[in-house]
Amino acid sequence: MRQFKNPDWIADIKFEYESFEQIPSHVFDSINQxxxxxxxxxxxxxIVISAWNEEVNILRTVASLSxxxxxxxxxxxxxNNNSQDRTQDTIDRLHVKGLFQEKQGCGFARQMGQEQAAGKYILLADADCYYPSCWVDEMVKVLQEPGVVCVYGRYSFISEEGFPRWKLFLLEMMKDAFAEIRHIKRPYYNSFGLSMGFIREYGLKVGFVPSRWRGDDGQLCLGLMEYGKIKQVRSNKARAWTAPRTLKRTGTFSQVVKERILIEAKRFTGNFNSRMPENISMLDE
Incomplete structure (x- = not known):
C-alpha cells in the first residue's frame, strides 16, 4: 500500500550506482532485452524524455519504461539537454532513440523530441522518475477519449530519510485535493512534464516555450486548451514516482507543507477565474 511504503517494483530497478562507470554491462543488456x-x-x-546530468537516473527511468x-x-x-556528465554515454548504451540539444532548457529539448517523434501521441516523462507498467495504457486511454487533446497524471514521492511514506502520502492527498480545484479553470497549473500526454499534431501547432526556465509543460497545456479538453488521469495505479529532491530544497517536511499551503492560499481565488495568464510559474514537483 502506497500509504506506508514504496512500491515493490521500484526496488528492482532502484540501482544504487553513483556514476556511469559503476554500471555493469549486464544491467544494460537486461534493460535492452x-x-x-x-x-x-x-x-x-x-515517450519523450529531456535529460540534463542524469547519467544514472535516466537508466532507472528507462528501465521502468522497458x-x-x-x-x-x-x-x-x-x-541529452547539453549534459556535463556522462548522460550521453548512458543513452548510447541503451536501445532508445537518442538526440542532443545544446540549447539549455526542457522547452528546447521537448520541442526537438516532439519534432522527431513518430507517434500520434506524445507522452512526457522525466529523467528521474519511475513509471508503473500500466502507465502507457492509462495515459493513452484517457487521451483517446473524444475531444481530449491533453492529459496529465498524478505522482508520488519515494520515501527517504526525513520523508517517511505516511507523511508523503498525506502531502499527496493535500496536493491532489488542490489539483482538483485548479482543474476546474486552470488545469495547466497541474500539467507537469513528469506525467503528461498530448496529441502531437496540436503540440506542434502550439510548440514548447523556447526558454531555459521551468513552466514549458504548463504553457503548452495552456495553448492546447484552444484545441480541446484537458483531462486528469486519476488512476492511482498509474502514478509516476519520483525522489523528494525538490522537496528537500525547501527544508524539512513541515517546512514543505507550510510553503505549499501558503502558495495555494495566495492563488486560491484565482483558481475560479478563467482569465488566462501570459506566463505560468509552476510549483516544483
Whole structure:
C-alpha cells in the first residue's frame, strides 16, 4: 500500500550506482532485452524524455519504461539537454532513440523530441522518475477519449530519510485535493512534464516555450486548451514516482507543507477565474 511504503517494483530497478562507470554491462543488456521487446518501429505513442546530468537516473527511468505491459506500440526518445556528465554515454548504451540539444532548457529539448517523434501521441516523462507498467495504457486511454487533446497524471514521492511514506502520502492527498480545484479553470497549473500526454499534431501547432526556465509543460497545456479538453488521469495505479529532491530544497517536511499551503492560499481565488495568464510559474514537483 502506497500509504506506508514504496512500491515493490521500484526496488528492482532502484540501482544504487553513483556514476556511469559503476554500471555493469549486464544491467544494460537486461534493460535492452526488455526495450527490444516493448518498443515498436511504428509507434502510436512516443515517450519523450529531456535529460540534463542524469547519467544514472535516466537508466532507472528507462528501465521502468522497458517493463511496460501494453498492446500500444510505442518508442522512447531521450534528449541529452547539453549534459556535463556522462548522460550521453548512458543513452548510447541503451536501445532508445537518442538526440542532443545544446540549447539549455526542457522547452528546447521537448520541442526537438516532439519534432522527431513518430507517434500520434506524445507522452512526457522525466529523467528521474519511475513509471508503473500500466502507465502507457492509462495515459493513452484517457487521451483517446473524444475531444481530449491533453492529459496529465498524478505522482508520488519515494520515501527517504526525513520523508517517511505516511507523511508523503498525506502531502499527496493535500496536493491532489488542490489539483482538483485548479482543474476546474486552470488545469495547466497541474500539467507537469513528469506525467503528461498530448496529441502531437496540436503540440506542434502550439510548440514548447523556447526558454531555459521551468513552466514549458504548463504553457503548452495552456495553448492546447484552444484545441480541446484537458483531462486528469486519476488512476492511482498509474502514478509516476519520483525522489523528494525538490522537496528537500525547501527544508524539512513541515517546512514543505507550510510553503505549499501558503502558495495555494495566495492563488486560491484565482483558481475560479478563467482569465488566462501570459506566463505560468509552476510549483516544483
Amino acid at each position: 526488455d526495450l527490444d521487446r516493448v518498443q515498436s518501429k511504428e509507434p502510436l505513442a512516443s 517493463r511496460m505491459k501494453t498492446q500500444i506500440p510505442f518508442e522512447i526518445i531521450v534528449i
